[in-house]
Amino acid sequence: MSGPPAEEPRVSLPATHREVRLTALPEGALTPGHFEVVTVPVPTPGPGQVLVRNQLMSVAAVMRPLTLADPDAFGLPQLLHRAGEVMRGPALGEVVHAPGTDLAPGTVVRHRAGWREYAVLGAGEVSPVDPEALPDPAAHLSQGFTAWLGVVRGAGVRRGDTVFVTGAAGGVGSLAGQFARLHGAARVIGSTGSRHKADRLTRELGYDAVVLRGAGPLDEQLRAAAPDGIDALFDTVGGEQLRAALALARRNARFALVGALAAQLSDDALAPTAISTLALIARSVTLRGISAADHQDAMPDYLREFGRALREGAITYPYTRLTGIDRAPGALCELVEGRHLGAVLVEL
Template sequence: MSETTSTQIHLASRPTGWPTDENFSVEHVELPELADGEVRVRNEFISVDPYMRGRMNDTRSYVKPFQIGEQISGGAVGRVIASRDSSLPEGTLVLHQLGWSDLAQGPAANFKQIPDLPGVPSSLRLHILGMTGLTAYVGLKAIAGLVEGETVFISGAAGAVGTAAGQIAKLMGAKRVIGSAGSAEKVELLTSKYGYDAAFNYKDGDVRGQLAAAAPEGIDVFFDNVGGDHLEAALAAFNDGGRAALCGAIASYNTTEPTPGPQNMANLITRGLKLQGFTLSSYLNYGEEFSQLMGQWFAEGKIAYDETIVDGVDNTVQAFLDMMGGANTGKMLVRI
């Protein structure tokens, strides 16, 4: 295993519809000698996430798109293997956003030191103990304003954010939490492991009807990872004053035609509803509060998690494609 040659995944072309292997390339890049103030990191895990699909399009968004011929960036966790900065000596565990590669190198400021806790896998820093968990917390608290005793519906509930959001909602005092997922096995997992009071398989059809049956008294909060028919179902099920935190729209990420909007938008007016989209970068001030709460919940054994792990940086693209197709339960990760 070379200490100087980085295997990187680059964007070779922009996908139209579903991405394919041809949209990516594997590059072997010889890293230069470290300059003063720089470190070299061997990644232990790298993250593949739904939002990355949007960055493959050359469109306006909250962050600039990936550039053709450049490495795919994103979350990763690893250890410093060479350092010319005393603040990050060799062996330090770090988080960074340099993305899909086995080796990462750059100024020490690009890497965040994290505690190396016995018995806590470093991979958790990329999901339940990290940005994924924080995303769920921000959506429920800062965006939807969840209060004790309310009923919550979470779409895409068996994914990384969804499994976190369901647990956090219950810990915040939700009376009832309902989730949607894409298989009978995932539906069973939501209720047996993640504390969901009810769940349904959206692939069985009639999302609106299934939600109405699972929430006969209506819903107060909707945490949306999917959009499309799930958003329409939530608009039908909302009680007066309902709030939606719009986190993702997986249903439309790989479409080539415009996605039809909900047919019941008038409910926003007649029921006094609030729909608000958000991206985590605007709410990082909640990080310390979340870390304290999640650390306590995790130490008390109140947090469950699942990881779907693919081995080898060369298999990163396949892991990404599988995740986009719903093959993961919990967080999809690539182990280096």
Template sequence: MTYEPVPATHREVRLARRPSGAPAPGDLEVVEAPLPEGEVLVRNEWMLMASAYRELMKERPGLPLPPFPVGEAPTGRTVGTVVRSQDPAVPVGALVEHFQGWREYAAGPGGAFAVRDRDLLPGPEYFLSNGPTAWLGMAGMAEAGPGDVVFVSGATSGVGSVAGQIAKARGARRVIGSAGSKEKAEYLVEELGFDAAFDRHDGPALDLLRELAPDGIDVFFDNTGGEQFEAAVQLARPGARFALCGALAGQNGDDTSAGRPRLDLLTAISRQLVLRPFACFHTPDQIDGWNRQFAQWLDEGRFVYPRTVVEGGVAGAPQALFDLLDRKFYGNVLLRLTGGTDRIDEGGSR
């Protein structure tokens, strides 16, 4: 059963060697390879690019996932369309989400592919948002809600850009973001509806944050660690909730202070802070729940999908990762792997 013709070979990116220091062009190679085989064959349309992939390229103890194997295509969150199937639960034509990214086609048993309701969201790439992580952190860990003053560090990141909007949509009184440039700070306020934002290069984080939150913060959603974490502790109000998602900052080189900020225990104890570090693993229910919430907020016009679309195909994946690590992008970074689109939707995209 064939939905569309499939080629005999496809392109995929392989990890050629482990990076020494920051990932560099020779670490990833694009190869032409035989089409993968399996019960279900999927043409990949979009992959979410993520800074976490930098860490998984290395042999780094303590990560929640094993490192990418050398000589193989890495994993990555991807959506595509089923083009061949022997599993009736994953039929031809279905939109599916899976982890065989960095390649044009994916294959495997039906259980490797989660079917998505294509009509729920405006496009397949909407199913790849960092929303489940942002939602888990902002709603589940930090319980941001009406009246809260919320600070999101690294707020133009894929997770941060969604997290800030979630806080607003849940009724937060004031949402403040930090960003890596003046342009990104403006983007937060003008396009994503943050109440205030600062460029972290403009001074000590403690001073910048205090100016925007003179009475302190109730919620901190951390994507960076470092001095922004330390500033958030100093400005936390009693009982403030911290959702900590910022481990990956500053790991690209010797800036270890970002990944290992000082924790002021006396202040944390005096104010009875709740610190919840959390990783990006989600149950199917969490993902479905987020996608439904996302659809509703989009319908109500209360949300934009903050994203950068990279049109380079599989061959452009390595450069897209390098550009992401150079902080060139805004919001969720979506790499088109195959196909095109006749739909134009620029909401929140740069």
């Protein structure tokens, strides 16, 4: 006669943990004063839930809290934070306890409840990480999937293309240019805000040329970098950079829109960008907004390509690694100010 099911071994847990809360929505510049690090009890999972000890979390400029007149109409709830709430973002962690699920303690999972040392999530909200898929576990927190989707499915980059990547020094752009080259682009041009980062983009990440915000009209700089025009755009910024790209678009150019930082980092996150629809029609330009949420079927292909490229040295994953959850608010403010190249990860 069989006995009762074996119980999971009890794990010694601290009574409390730390989490980062948004204290107020920014009006103007984001500062560490908009956040607070608070100590609260470690949560307890119920049936079908998972308690995760977070080990590494990602910080990205797109996480800047947005002030919106009608947040419910925005349509991207994962980007919205309200005053008093815990911040959210991608994280890697280890399963501590998962009653009533198939997840064993010790399983490493990826989820979106970062900005806290421990998190309770539904079993369907965590994804086990294959330790063999990528050579560096931190790469599971890269924004490489967005970069790959924009290059492959959004812009359809192909051999011989001239590609313009806006926000090229960010966590997405720093990988998008490399994926464009991997998919046959003959010339890759980026945009960034500092000469130091521009030099690193050409020296370390394979960019052929870089246009600088604040160093003269962007359309003139882009024309000098791409005198024959551009075939594809990977856009994380929008605004005047999107307009400059359209002015240089060749016939049948493909534009992948994956971000709108020009608006998100301003006082009006829904600010429109004025573009010529006649120019789109006359040159048969395709604009495609692309979200990773709609393309999860591509994840296996992306992981195979990204993992292989990392192992072979065909792609590098640039990131800064900080230690301690208290560093996260300052890191986000620095990213919004453009003070980092690539991704920023916080070790918890």
